[in-house]
Amino acid sequence: MAAPMKTALRFIDIGVNLTDDLVDVLQRAFDIGVQKVIYILTVHHYHHLHRHTITMIFVTGGNLTDSKEALELAKTxxxxxxxxxxxxxxxxEFEENNDPDKYLNDLLQLVKDNKDKVIAIGECGLDYDRFKFCPKETQLKYFEKQFLLAEQTKLPMFLHCRNSxxxxxxxxxxxxxRxxxxxxxxxxxxxxxxxxxLEMGLYIGINGCSLKTAENIEVMCSIPKERLMIETDAPWCEIRPSHAGSKHIKTxxxxxxxxxxxxxxxxKSRNEPCNIIQVLEVMAGARNEDITELAATVYENTETLFFNQR
Structure with missing residues (x-):
């Protein structure tokens, strides 16, 4: 078992679904270098946050209720x-109370009331792997509606895409x-x-699910480092021994x-934000790039999109 790297690497984990052991999980993340976390609140709740320099974690909202709860957590x-x-x-959910406009306006007001903590609109997009939860046409309609939020708040978008x-x-x-x-x-x-x-100026977030196959690795290597971001999507998307990039893991x-x-x-088998170092190790190893330089570039990319425009 290798010890965590002792470096001055800094990370911003742009996607975390925190659940049970929140305090311990966050601490391990901050110890390893996570500076900020974009937290994705789901129906699960971590109890505790393990250790390189994660400076931020982003807590992303999944619906109106989760967005409110994510904000309360972010304020702590x-x-x-x-x-x-x-x-x-x-x-x-837009149509559950027969008032889609109110649902959209409630999301908008939540952003306006919390400008110091809300850094993006999302998680929104399309998911064609899970129509059992929401039909295609409904997804298409209300993904497009949410551009109103981005247009009126001038915030970037945090986008979800599965087979779509x-x-x-x-x-x-x-x-x-918009x-x-x-x-x-x-x-x-x-x-x-x-x-x-990339032609539209968007960034691309990479985690364990982005590094499963040799083809995934090849695509990741084709993306200019100035357009990459890094995430764990914890507690999912861990890098498993069967994944193509696992040979590059040192920590x-x-x-x-x-x-x-x-x-x-x-x-065991639950991903955590501190595992972001493993994502970086796979990316740097596969790209044959200096890990410190890659980490610094990815960190600056994230700062530029989410914080330099505020």
């Missing part, structure tokens, strides 16, 4: 920031003058899809099965 720590929006699999790159790109092109930029997180698309997103952490968990151990 200077390194936590939040997004506000509706995930494609939750877009039926063609439609996502078409909608983004149609609305390109938003100031954004990132497509957990990117697992083709080189052609990446090129289309590991002690784990125990959930039923035998002890403080200072990771829960």
């Amino acid at each position: 720590n200077d390194k936590l920031y939040s997004t506000v929006g509706c995930h494609p699999t939750r877009c039926t 790159h063609t439609d996502l790109i078409d909608i983004l092109k149609r609305n390109q003058d 938003f100031v930029g954004g990132v497509v997180h957990t990117f697992d698309g083709s080189k052609e899809a990446a090129e289309a997103l 590991t952490f002690p784990t125990k099965k959930k039923e035998r968990w002890e403080k200072d151990f990771h829960v």
Whole structure:
């Protein structure tokens, strides 16, 4: 088991779904270098946050209720920031009370009331792998509606895309003058899809799910480092031994099965923000780039999109 790297690397994890052990999980993240976290609040709740320099974590909203809860969490720590929006699999909520305009306006007001903590509109986009949660036409309709939020707040967009790159790109092109930029997180698309997103000035977020196959690695390597961001999407999207890029991992952490968990151990097979160092190691190793320089560039990319425009 390798010890965590002792370097001055800094990270901003742009996608985290925090659940049970929040305090311990966050601390491990901050210890390893996470500076800010964009937190994605889901129906699960981490209990505790393990250790290189994560300076921020972004807490991203999945719907109106989650966005409110994400904001409350973000207000508890200077390194936590939040997004506000509706995930494609939750877009039926726009119509649940027969007042889609009110739902949209409530999201907008939430952003306006919390300008110091909200750094993007999202998580919004398209998810064609999970129509059982929300039909395609509903996703398309209310993804496009959310450009109003970006247009009126001048905030970048935090974008979700699953097996839907063609439609996502078409909608983004149609609305390109309504938003100031954004990132497509957990990117697992083709080189052609990446090129289309880059042509619109968008950034591309990379995590374990972006690095599963040799083709994924090849696509990641084709993206200019000036357009890359890094994330864990914890507690999912860990880099597994079967993944193509796992050979580049140098930093590991002690784990125990959930039923035998002890403080200072990771829960086996549960991703954490501190594992962001592993994503960086795979990216730098596959790209044959200096890890410190890559980390610095990715950090600056994230600062530029989410904080320099504020």
